[in-house]
Amino acid sequence: MPAQNRRTSLDEYFRTGGPPLKKEKIEDNVKTESSQSNGGAATETGSATTSIHQALASRWTTTSSNGVANGAFYSVKHESLPKPNGKMLNCLHWFRRDLRLQDNPALSYATFIANQCQTHACAIYIISPEDMKLHDDAPIKIDFWMRNLKCLQQELDKLNIPLVIKTVPKRRDIPQVLLDFCDQHGISELTINHEYEVDEDARDKKVQRLFESKGKHVHGFHEQCVIQPGKLMTQSNKPYTVFTPFKRAWLSLVEVHKISPGQFADLQLAPKLEANDVKVRDSNSSFHTLFTDKSLTTIPDSVPGFEMPADLQKTAHQMYPAGEADAHSRLDNFVRDKVKLYDKKRSLPGEPYTSTLSPHFASGIISSRQCLQAAVKANNGKLSSGSDGIQSWIQEIIWRDFYRHVLVHYPKVCKNQPFRDEGNNIQWATYNEDEENEAFFAWCEGRTGYPIIDAGMRQMNATGWMHNRLRMATAMFLSKDLLINWQRGERYFMQCLIDGDLASNNGGWQWAASTGTDAQRYFRIFNPMLQSEKFDKSGDYIRRWVPELKTIRGPAIHDPYHVLDRKAFEALNYPKPMVDHKFGRDRALQAYKAAMHAGSAKQ
Numbered sequence: 379m380p381a382q383n384r385r386t387s388l389d390e391y392f393r394t395g396g397p398p399l400k401k402e403k404i405e406d407n408v409k410t411e412s413s414q415s416n417g418g419a420a421t422e423t424g425s426a427t428t429s430i431h432q433a434l435a436s437r438w439t440t441t442s443s444n445g446v447a448n449g450a451f452y453s454v455k456h457e458s459l460p461k462p463n464g465k466m467l468n469c470l471h472w473f474r475r476d477l478r479l480q481d482n483p484a485l486s487y488a489t490f491i492a493n494q495c496q497t498h499a500c501a502i503y504i505i506s507p508e509d510m511k512l513h514d515d516a517p518i519k520i521d522f523w524m525r526n527l528k529c530l531q532q533e534l535d536k537l538n539i540p541l542v543i544k545t546v547p548k549r550r551d552i553p554q555v556l557l558d559f560c561d562q563h564g565i566s567e568l569t570i571n572h573e574y575e576v577d578e579d580a581r582d583k584k585v586q587r588l589f590e591s592k593g594k595h596v597h598g599f600h601e602q603c604v605i606q607p608g609k610l611m612t613q614s615n616k617p618y619t620v621f622t623p624f625k626r627a628w629l630s631l632v633e634v635h636k637i638s639p640g641q642f643a644d645l646q647l648a649p650k651l652e653a654n655d656v657k658v659r660d661s662n663s664s665f666h667t668l669f670t671d672k673s674l675t676t677i678p679d680s681v682p683g684f685e686m687p688a689d690l691q692k693t694a695h696q697m698y699p700a701g702e703a704d705a706h707s708r709l710d711n712f713v714r715d716k717v718k719l720y721d722k723k724r725s726l727p728g729e730p731y732t733s734t735l736s737p738h739f740a741s742g743i744i745s746s747r748q749c750l751q752a753a754v755k756a757n758n759g760k761l762s763s764g765s766d767g768i769q770s771w772i773q774e775i776i777w778r779d780f781y782r783h784v785l786v787h788y789p790k791v792c793k794n795q796p797f798r799d800e801g802n803n804i805q806w807a808t809y810n811e812d813e814e815n816e817a818f819f820a821w822c823e824g825r826t827g828y829p830i831i832d833a834g835m836r837q838m839n840a841t842g843w844m845h846n847r848l849r850m851a852t853a854m855f856l857s858k859d860l861l862i863n864w865q866r867g868e869r870y871f872m873q874c875l876i877d878g879d880l881a882s883n884n885g886g887w888q889w890a891a892s893t894g895t896d897a898q899r900y901f902r903i904f905n906p907m908l909q910s911e912k913f914d915k916s917g918d919y920i921r922r923w924v925p926e927l928k929t930i931r932g933p934a935i936h937d938p939y940h941v942l943d944r945k946a947f948e949a950l951n952y953p954k955p956m957v958d959h960k961f962g963r964d965r966a967l968q969a970y971k972a973a974m975h976a977g978s979a980k981q
């Protein structure tokens with residue numbers, strides 16, 4: 379059936395609650411559960427509000443009992459859903475990691491309530507410098523988010539939805555600030571798209587408790603993954619801990635249910651009305667000031683403490699223009715010109731054959747469902763067959779889901795703990811503090827003497843982005859060749875990356891450091907020279923980022939210290955390798971072997 383016909387219109391959603399799940403078709407190894415959600419049986423009122431909510435919320439239900447998700451729709455109680463019939467409900471959408479208009483279920487729902495009440499939705503974004511600091515957010519990432527907020531605000535403006543900006547210095551104050559804001563402005567309904575990290579989850583639960591204590595409601599939706607965490611469990615109802623079976627189950631579930639990434643696309647935002655059309659029936663509230671007081675909606679250019687050097691800012695603005703429209707044209711161009719070659723070229727850091735959409739994914743400017751939809755469309759509607767390039771790209775979207783599912787089921791990964799308990803036993807190299815700092819900073823700055831490693835680190839320092847192949851190689855170099863605790867590297871990446879994202883960064887680091895979900899474990903140790911010869915054969919990528927080597931031709935580019943004669947090498951003014959790879963490899967194997975055999979994973 380053409381994808382177009384599979385899409386369900388808004389009206390149909392209202393009427394039917396969306397297409398039914400066909401559980402009987404699900405492969406044996408895919409465990410789903412009944413459509414009973416955590417909130418208990420839905421009260422079937424027949425009202426449009428309830429049925430659209432059910433449609434959104436009951437797409438998937440959860441078997442999760444991990445206390446994190448506490449049911450996939452943990453902050454939604456069907457009984458508490460607003461039934462606007464006759465009632466005036468003012469609704470606020472709280473933007474967090476969903477900086478987009480399209481395919482945004484919580485925003486759609488806010489505008490839906492507003493439409494029903496013939497009023498307008500409003501939106502808020504909370505800047506929390508303390509959160510940014512604690513999460514090691516990179517200045518380049520914050521700059522990107524601020525620029526995108528401005529674009530989002532312009533787009534929302536066209537729909538007469540004000541985007542209020544509030545700075546809350548202490549993050550523990552956020553729930554109360556939100557509640558006070560809603561009290562002050564006569565708002566009873568808050569919509570959010572869930573965030574899964576431990577701190578964010580705790581904050582949202584607090585918000586919900588506070589709101590409920592005042593008779594207000596929080597409506598939560600899931601949009602970060604194609605399949606929301608908790609929905610994909612093994613046959614024995616355990617979370618997947620290995621990627622390949624997760625991928626098989628994921629593909630099977632998506633295939634069976636025709637998860638149309640655009641399932642929310644039909645939910646139209648409120649039509650544009652003029653400011654004086656805003657009806658505020660609750661005359662005691664100052665709801666209307668949100669539409670008129672421009673001082674509430676000022677977005678800062680930067681956040682104090684996160685200023686960026688001018689040259690980095692210039693690069694970031696050139697490489698990453700802001701806005702949902704730009705994200706979509708990036709996606710369109712990628713899908714039109716590159717994705718079919720993705721399987722062959724995705725590992726070549728010198729060639730622009732990856733989507734570079736990670737900053738947009740991380741901030742929710744684009745959704746994984748939208749990207750999946752574009753990929754499937756380019757693949758003539760196929761998910762698990764057709765173009766190898768497209769299937770390979772879809773696999774990356776699955777990796778992204780996988781690490782989010784891992785984070786939800788194993789919240790310890792948010793708390794500086796390895797996924798595998800044996801990771802705690804690793805004896806990192808015995809440097810004295812100065813030596814370790816020296817080695818660590820040489821790695822950070824791209825002065826290891828391994829050209830491919832240095833090129834990767836310098837690319838990240840100069841642009842806030844690094845090619846995946848180099849993220850793997852540099853992470854492995856730190857945690858294996860240098861035998862320095864991977865958590866230092868994980869932190870440094872977050873402090874530099876425009877796409878810094880806890881689940882993916884942590885997943886990637888633990889993969890490289892063999893403390894994570896990787897089935898191959900500790901004996902996978904990349905040889906930097908071989909990586910270089912294989913993935914940057916011409917050396918062009920190295921020459922671009924390591925100008926000391928720009929005159930080198932031939933194989934010496936991969937290992938100048940050993941290939942060139944001493945005089946020629948010294949003339950380069952490039953460091954010699956800071957550790958011999960064979961020595962580093964043997965040392966790591968010993969340390970990891972001892973650690974891994976000292977205990978077994980408690981999963």
Ligand SMILES: Cc1cc2nc3c(=O)[nH]c(=O)nc-3n(C[C@H](O)[C@H](O)[C@H](O)COP(=O)(O)OP(=O)(O)OC[C@H]3O[C@@H](n4cnc5c(N)ncnc54)[C@H](O)[C@@H]3O)c2cc1C
Nearest residue numbers: 732733734735736739774778846849878879882883886887
């Ligand atoms: C040590 C390490 C740290 C990483 N840190 C981050 C991070 O902080 N933020 C981040 O978004 N990605 C991270 N990744 C994953 C990956 O490197 C980037 O997502 C990718 O390089 C982004 O480039 P792209 O958008 O061109 O990706 P594409 O190759 O076009 O892939 C499309 C999208 O799929 C997702 N994706 C791709 N590969 C992975 C992966 N291995 N794991 C999870 N998602 C993936 C990303 O959202 C990406 O934008 C890390 C990987 C490693 C090994």
